[in-house]
Amino acid sequence: MKRIQLSGITKRYPGTVANNKVSLNVEKGEIHALLGENGAGKSTLMKIIYGVVKPDEGEMLWEGKPVSVKGASHARELGIGMVFQHFSLFETLTVAENIALSIPKDQVGSMDGLKQRISEVSERYGMKLDPDRYVHTLSIGEQQRVEIVRCLLQDVKLLILDEPTSVLTPQEVETLFKTLQTLSAEGCSILFISHKLDEVRAICTGATILRGGVVTGDCNPQETTTDEIARLMVGDDTPLNQDYQKAVGGDVFLQVTNLSHQSDDPFSTSLKNITMDVRKGEILGIAGVAGNGQEELLDMIGGEELGEASVIKFEDLTVGKLGPAERRALGLGFVPEERLGRGAVPDMSLEDNGLLTAYQTGDLVNKGWINRSKVKEFANTIISNFKVKTPDAQAQAKSLSGGNLQKYIIGREILQNPKLLVCSHPTWGVDIGAAILIRHELIKLRDAGASILVVSEDIDELYQISDRICAICDGELSPVAATEKVSINQLGKWMAGDKTPVEDNEQAGAVA
Amino acid sequence: MIFKLEKRPSDSKAMAYLSPVLAVLLTLISGAIVFASLGHDPLGSLYVFFLQPLEDLYGWTELGIKVAPLLLCAMGLMLCFKAQVWNIGAEGQFILGGLGGGFLALQLGDVESYWVLPAVLLFGSLCGLAWAALAAWLKTRFSANEILTTIMLNYIALYFLYYGVHGPLKDPDGFNFPESALFSDFAMLPVIFEDYRLTISILFALFAVAVIWTFMSRAMLGFQINVLGQDPSAASFAGFKDKKLVWLVLLICGALAGLAGVSEVTGPVGQLNPYIAPGYGYAAIIIVFLGRMHPGGIVIASMLLALTYMGGEMVQMDLTLPKSITGLFQGMLLFYLLACDLLISYRIVRDRPVQTKSSSNQQETAQA
Numbered sequence: 001m002k003r004i005q006l007s008g009i010t011k012r013y014p015g016t017v018a019n020n021k022v023s024l025n026v027e028k029g030e031i032h033a034l035l036g037e038n039g040a041g042k043s044t045l046m047k048i049i050y051g052v053v054k055p056d057e058g059e060m061l062w063e064g065k066p067v068s069v070k071g072a073s074h075a076r077e078l079g080i081g082m083v084f085q086h087f088s089l090f091e092t093l094t095v096a097e098n099i100a101l102s103i104p105k106d107q108v109g110s111m112d113g114l115k116q117r118i119s120e121v122s123e124r125y126g127m128k129l130d131p132d133r134y135v136h137t138l139s140i141g142e143q144q145r146v147e148i149v150r151c152l153l154q155d156v157k158l159l160i161l162d163e164p165t166s167v168l169t170p171q172e173v174e175t176l177f178k179t180l181q182t183l184s185a186e187g188c189s190i191l192f193i194s195h196k197l198d199e200v201r202a203i204c205t206g207a208t209i210l211r212g213g214v215v216t217g218d219c220n221p222q223e224t225t226t227d228e229i230a231r232l233m234v235g236d237d238t239p240l241n242q243d244y245q246k247a248v249g250g251d252v253f254l255q256v257t258n259l260s261h262q263s264d265d266p267f268s269t270s271l272k273n274i275t276m277d278v279r280k281g282e283i284l285g286i287a288g289v290a291g292n293g294q295e296e297l298l299d300m301i302g303g304e305e306l307g308e309a310s311v312i313k314f315e316d317l318t319v320g321k322l323g324p325a326e327r328r329a330l331g332l333g334f335v336p337e338e339r340l341g342r343g344a345v346p347d348m349s350l351e352d353n354g355l356l357t358a359y360q361t362g363d364l365v366n367k368g369w370i371n372r373s374k375v376k377e378f379a380n381t382i383i384s385n386f387k388v389k390t391p392d393a394q395a396q397a398k399s400l401s402g403g404n405l406q407k408y409i410i411g412r413e414i415l416q417n418p419k420l421l422v423c424s425h426p427t428w429g430v431d432i433g434a435a436i437l438i439r440h441e442l443i444k445l446r447d448a449g450a451s452i453l454v455v456s457e458d459i460d461e462l463y464q465i466s467d468r469i470c471a472i473c474d475g476e477l478s479p480v481a482a483t484e485k486v487s488i489n490q491l492g493k494w495m496a497g498d499k500t501p502v503e504d505n506e507q508a509g510a511v512a
Numbered sequence: 513m514i515f516k517l518e519k520r521p522s523d524s525k526a527m528a529y530l531s532p533v534l535a536v537l538l539t540l541i542s543g544a545i546v547f548a549s550l551g552h553d554p555l556g557s558l559y560v561f562f563l564q565p566l567e568d569l570y571g572w573t574e575l576g577i578k579v580a581p582l583l584l585c586a587m588g589l590m591l592c593f594k595a596q597v598w599n600i601g602a603e604g605q606f607i608l609g610g611l612g613g614g615f616l617a618l619q620l621g622d623v624e625s626y627w628v629l630p631a632v633l634l635f636g637s638l639c640g641l642a643w644a645a646l647a648a649w650l651k652t653r654f655s656a657n658e659i660l661t662t663i664m665l666n667y668i669a670l671y672f673l674y675y676g677v678h679g680p681l682k683d684p685d686g687f688n689f690p691e692s693a694l695f696s697d698f699a700m701l702p703v704i705f706e707d708y709r710l711t712i713s714i715l716f717a718l719f720a721v722a723v724i725w726t727f728m729s730r731a732m733l734g735f736q737i738n739v740l741g742q743d744p745s746a747a748s749f750a751g752f753k754d755k756k757l758v759w760l761v762l763l764i765c766g767a768l769a770g771l772a773g774v775s776e777v778t779g780p781v782g783q784l785n786p787y788i789a790p791g792y793g794y795a796a797i798i799i800v801f802l803g804r805m806h807p808g809g810i811v812i813a814s815m816l817l818a819l820t821y822m823g824g825e826m827v828q829m830d831l832t833l834p835k836s837i838t839g840l841f842q843g844m845l846l847f848y849l850l851a852c853d854l855l856i857s858y859r860i861v862r863d864r865p866v867q868t869k870s871s872s873n874q875q876e877t878a879q880a
Contacts, residue, residue: 013521304748325751336749345743347523355735356750365732372730399521 009058036210037431081151137267139290249279285466333418386411403434585796588765601662603793604669609770612639640770713775
């Protein structure tokens with residue numbers, strides 16, 4: 001029996017049709033992929049199934065019976081669990097309190113019992129969680145675990161996962177897949193949304209592909225090539241993938257020497273004796289599981305946390321005591337992990353968000369006065385050079401899709417001609433087209449002689465664009481080596497805290 | 513349901529400006545109904561309330577007397593609130609301005625020079641600024657909550673004033689009333705029209721509006737204040753110095769409220785007494801929100817608020833209705849404004865027929 005059947009689902013939003021006569025079938029115990037670029041209508045379809053959005057037309061059958069899901073709680077009653085791409089957690093509450101809020105009262109029981117269950121479930125599925133931690137102290141990866149565990153705590157018949165693997169290590173992804181396969185063997189259906197075709201091909205036995213709100217194909221991904229699927233996703237005009245020439249950097253631009261730092265926040269990771277450099281004309285990639293000191297390291301390099309003057313140098317200048325503005329003046333560009341609420345002010349226009357970090361560039365600001373026409377010009381240059389889809393430069397940052405906003409933010413930093421560009425998760429949750437564009441721009445900037453530091457949890461991406469690679473674990477940095485000399489196994493060990501250097505004669509491992 | 517609320521893709525700019533207008537209209541309609549239910553001619557009553565106070569030049573000048581200090585305080589508070597610095601202390605800064613300026617005016621009572629007035633105004637502003645600086649220091653140095661510190665500083669300021677007028681600043685020839693001597697003519701603000709009380713403080717206020725308006729829309733510091741208020745994390749990421757900005761907005765607000773205070777004592781009051789501050793610093797808080805934290809809106813809101821005070825007195829005199837009708841109008845205005853603000857982010861659309869089995873008319877809501 002089919003677990004869920006959608007037919008002819010149409011949902012219109014002002015100005016666009018998000019879903020146009022979409023049909024989708026998921027069998028009992030099937031792991032079904034929903035593929036498509038950002039803006040293809042996947043999220044809308046998910047929200048329709050989850051009852052958060054009402055379709056304008058179409059029919060939904062749940063276990064053979066017509067059903068109209070009245071809302072998230074109704075969906076949960078039916079046995080539909082969902083892990084959103086943007087988490088819906090209260091940052092000021094603990095993990096256990098968040099979970100207690102989202103499940104029916106009679107299932108909560110005592111708080112201690114709930115904490116026990118959280119620990120058990122999270123342990124069992126290899127997603128270690130401390131129920132007493134406050135959510136605001138968790139990294140994005142850890143927050144996602146909360147979301148997944150909260151679904152698993154309830155009796156789910158259909159689990160919807162919106163890009164669940166984007167923040168996990170290869171080992172964690174494997175564990176998650178085992179979890180999903182266990183669930184599927186137990187009869188739970190899974191709807192798996194992802195951009196990563198390899199993953200989809202690894203675990204999904206059915207796939208529905210969306211483009212521009214329309215279903216462009218159904219297939220069994222295990223019997224279809226990645227290229228064929230990708231073609232259905234992006235259409236015929238977009239180049240699918242690119243291999244980039246590795247580069248050997250020149251002189252050192254960023255030099256970090258014996259950096260140790262303990263922040264005031266008790267839940268942050270202390271940095272221990274980090275020494276590294278980034279050369280001109282190269283990309284250094286830092287891999288690592290979320291919450292192992294990446295944020296702390298980037299705060300130190302960006303100047304939001306200050307330390308000893310001499311531990312961080314830009315060429316010959318010691319900058320450890322300089323704030324972000326001073327470091328930007330010396331050539332720093334920065335793309336933070338959070339796009340909205342840090343990289344961009346959600347309620348401000350793109351124009352103002354351009355000014356946000358570019359105020360020391362060109363003549364946008366003259367003697368403290370903003371030159372509005374130059375700011376507008378700057379914003380429009382970003383929009384056209386980086387193919388940002390937006391009605392105009394007056395649109396609020398929050399109205400853009402993740403991929404488009406990321407293109408805008410990357411463009412804003414690159415157009416300032418940085419000598420050092422620091423990127424945190426540059427393509428997280430970004431569609432293929434945008435990701436290709438972003439990587440391409442990073443390579444172009446590298447070839448123009450800039451130093452680039454990329455922190456990412458997407459290992460494929462790091463292999464693709466980094467010239468040298470290393471990993472961070474518990475605030476300590478692994479050895480650094482040329483990417484082609486580091487096997488994926490070696491990197492995995494580094495991510496887990498091992499610090500054996502690469503031997504020069506070691507056979508290069510699988511390189512993505 | 514035929515109509516439903518739908519989230520706009522982007523906030524409506526037109527609605528942001530239209531909303532207060534709509535609110536005023538709704539207030540007028542509701543006001544008319546209130547008057548009618550009390551047995552008065554609705555249109556006539558509205559006329560008495562809103563228009564009669566402004567029938568002659570005298571009414572306009574009296575309105576200006578109330579608008580000037582309200583505007584000065586409100587413009588300073590707008591800066592603070594934009595930065596999410598919840599300064600409730602305009603009242604205290606106002607009092608310190610009046611007290612400090614008044615003190616100097618009394619000391620210079622025998623000096624017959626045109627330097628006296630500028631010195632008095634400057635000193636009053638500086639006193640207000642110093643009072644705000646205390647709150648800024650407590651906030652930036654000790655992270656003390658500015659709402660609490662500024663409220664407490666308001667009381668301290670008030671008791672300083674009481675001490676002054678009951679003690680060292682009391683008029684020796686004043687029959688022991690808690691009042692200072694009248695200031696000399698050289699310490700008094702010139703009036704704009706002969707025979708009316710309105711002084712040039714209204715020009716200070718309008719000047720402040722123009723300067724701060726330009727500052728907020730064109731200056732990089734103004735932009736930084738906006739970013740800090742909307743998204744502190746982005747401000748820190750961009751390298752804006754939050755402590756510096758907190759000092760800046762509080763000092764400007766203190767100086768403006770201080771100027772309002774000293775203009776009040778060297779204007780319509782003419783001496784120090786315990787009643788120099790009839791709550792302008794608090795009323796200004798309402799004005800900032802009513803005026804959408806926008807200079808233009810604040811000008812209109814301050815006139816409207818000044819008018820509701822005058823209108824309340826008018827209906828008391830002419831229609832023998834209680835003066836508390838002032839509070840009723842202010843409350844309705846605020847209520848309708850908040851309701852209309854919903855339309856900035858949402859719009860009303862015709863509900864399209866839904867062809868699923870669903871007949872549910874729940875509104876779309878984001879997942880809680």
